[in-house]
Amino acid sequence: MRVELIWEANELVSAVVLSSILASLITTLADLNDRLLLGINGLAGRSWLFDSTVAFFRDNDLAKAGVIGCCFLAAWYGGKTTNGTTTRRKILIVGLIAAVCVIATTKVLSHTIFLPRPEIQSRKIYRLEGDQLVEMKRMPVRVPLDETSQKEYRALVNGDVETNDLGSFPSDHAGFFIAISLGIWLASRRLGLIALGWTILVILMGKMIGAQHTPLDIAAGAGVAIAEVTIIQYALRKRFSSWLDKLAGLTLSYSALSSALVFAVAFEVSSTMIHVRAFLGLLAAMRRHVLLGMS
Amino acid sequence: MKRSTSMRLISTWIIACALVFLTSCKVQKEGLVVMTDESYKAVLFANNNKIKFGSPDGIVWHKGKLYFADEGGVALESWTKQDGLKTLIDSRFGTESPEDLVIDSQDNIFFTDDDAGGLWEFTANGTPRLVAGKDKGLISTEGIALAPDGSLLVGDGEQHEVFRVTRDGQVSEFLGKEYGITKPESMVFDDRGNLYIADNEDDVLYLLDGEKKLHRLVDRKDSFSPETIFYAKGSLYITDSHNNKLYVYTPNEELKTIAAFGGQLKNVQGVTLDDQGNIYLSIQTDLKRKVGAIIEISKENSEIAKK
Numbered sequence: 248m249r250v251e252l253i254w255e256a257n258e259l260v261s262a263v264v265l266s267s268i269l270a271s272l273i274t275t276l277a278d279l280n281d282r283l284l285l286g287i288n289g290l291a292g293r294s295w296l297f298d299s300t301v302a303f304f305r306d307n308d309l310a311k312a313g314v315i316g317c318c319f320l321a322a323w324y325g326g327k328t329t330n331g332t333t334t335r336r337k338i339l340i341v342g343l344i345a346a347v348c349v350i351a352t353t354k355v356l357s358h359t360i361f362l363p364r365p366e367i368q369s370r371k372i373y374r375l376e377g378d379q380l381v382e383m384k385r386m387p388v389r390v391p392l393d394e395t396s397q398k399e400y401r402a403l404v405n406g407d408v409e410t411n412d413l414g415s416f417p418s419d420h421a422g423f424f425i426a427i428s429l430g431i432w433l434a435s436r437r438l439g440l441i442a443l444g445w446t447i448l449v450i451l452m453g454k455m456i457g458a459q460h461t462p463l464d465i466a467a468g469a470g471v472a473i474a475e476v477t478i479i480q481y482a483l484r485k486r487f488s489s490w491l492d493k494l495a496g497l498t499l500s501y502s503a504l505s506s507a508l509v510f511a512v513a514f515e516v517s518s519t520m521i522h523v524r525a526f527l528g529l530l531a532a533m534r535r536h537v538l539l540g541m542s
Numbered sequence: 543m544k545r546s547t548s549m550r551l552i553s554t555w556i557i558a559c560a561l562v563f564l565t566s567c568k569v570q571k572e573g574l575v576v577m578t579d580e581s582y583k584a585v586l587f588a589n590n591n592k593i594k595f596g597s598p599d600g601i602v603w604h605k606g607k608l609y610f611a612d613e614g615g616v617a618l619e620s621w622t623k624q625d626g627l628k629t630l631i632d633s634r635f636g637t638e639s640p641e642d643l644v645i646d647s648q649d650n651i652f653f654t655d656d657d658a659g660g661l662w663e664f665t666a667n668g669t670p671r672l673v674a675g676k677d678k679g680l681i682s683t684e685g686i687a688l689a690p691d692g693s694l695l696v697g698d699g700e701q702h703e704v705f706r707v708t709r710d711g712q713v714s715e716f717l718g719k720e721y722g723i724t725k726p727e728s729m730v731f732d733d734r735g736n737l738y739i740a741d742n743e744d745d746v747l748y749l750l751d752g753e754k755k756l757h758r759l760v761d762r763k764d765s766f767s768p769e770t771i772f773y774a775k776g777s778l779y780i781t782d783s784h785n786n787k788l789y790v791y792t793p794n795e796e797l798k799t800i801a802a803f804g805g806q807l808k809n810v811q812g813v814t815l816d817d818q819g820n821i822y823l824s825i826q827t828d829l830k831r832k833v834g835a836i837i838e839i840s841k842e843n844s845e846i847a848k849k
Contacts, residue, residue, distance in 0.1 A: 360572075361572045361573070361574050361804050361805040363574065363576065363804070367576060370576055370577065370578065370580070371576070371577040371580045371583075372574060372575065372576050372577070373574070373575040373577070373583075373584045374572060374573070374574055375572055375573035375574070375586065375805070375806060375807060378586060378589060378591055378592065379585075379586050380575060380584050380585060380586045380837070403578075404578075405578070405798075405799070406578030406579065406787075406789075406798060406799025406800070406802070407578075407765075407799065408576050408578060408787075408799070408802035410785070410786060410804065410808075413574055413576070413802075413804035413805070414804070
């Protein structure tokens, strides 16, 4: 009995010590995060050509995500044997399911945790802390010289703040593209490395150079992606292996139809599912309109 | 033995993570105010810890007192620093959801109620009364404005009309359905006798001129939805609960954003100004749980602003 009590007391003390260590670690990480962001963002605002190139790969869906879509298609069709193709397709199907879960998680988190984009943090912001509003430390980020960034900055100065810009943690771009790229990597190492490399060096680096996300946002998005891809790959392949076998088999039996569907999927991946989201928005509006009778 | 040690190690980690999660819950309850006009500063004037209100909607400063149409608390209340919060009318009198209020120069308070309907009054001598109820056609009352002739204009969100109500409770149509105003959520007269009307269903700010001609002043459905409007010193202050913003509109000038709100503070509702020109906003954080706040937005000290 006494030994048990001592154990419990020890556990509690260790937990408190650990949590305080973790808390100080968080402060150090936050500091490192700011420095890293300012270092990376320091590349912006110096050359119009450089900034425009970065903005092109950041904003253009084909340039941004087309490569990932191509890698996905190449992995889908790239098996050397029927068994190899089936295995790849099973992994890719699970990867897509995981990516949808990841984007749902990052969206929920970003609506719960309010960390504005670094470009917004360059403005005067007050944060609610207990019973008072406390002015936040300003982030002296550089504004890229490309046309879109300049236009957005002018809009920000004029008070045009998008609600989406107030919750940038974690990065849903990081979560979604890393989840897809990890799925491709599990199916084909070479194609996966290309997809992961493109995601990190082009898509996510562009987000940090443009001060749209901090390294912490990106790391958190990537963390969510890695965790969910691992869990979902393990769980689905363990529990629903026979279903996946059937589904992968069907993609071979009905190759024309499955090719059409995979094209649609790759297209949506390349456009960060913007059309699917618009379709879901339409369904929600129809539900409100038809079922609830709202105009 | 080895197994139990590892189990204890795991449980220690779980407790540590839970503690970190609990401390990070502070982050989840955050609220943000982004000052897009940097000449202003923001202060949390009141929340449920400081003043025991519910969740106010309409607010008005009048002769050094702050009055609340407390939708969450189902009451009409007044507050001063000396006397604290006083309930003037509560649900026992029949109100259900006090919405917006105006006070005349004799200190009579009039307010609307979008659930109970009707126009309600708390007279200067402290008597509550229903001026005109649902039986007179005021079904879901929203915006309210004190007309120069002493009558009251009341907007009805269900009938899509604006009614004129005299002090003795006679109701007549002021703006019929043909004007096309869907939900007259808030109304206010300027110093020239023009009536501003905020329609937060069609997301339009209207101006009704002296000749009763209706003009669409601001109509940007994708980015603007006026909730409450308040006219002071030549400018119209507008809250937007859909886009979570506070604007100022000055005739012949562009609509200007003063602040944007996020998190717990995003649902901006009422707006009023005190005699010094400080802006007060009511925030309905959680209407069902009666959680609300009042934010004061005032000009920075001019020297600091220059810096």
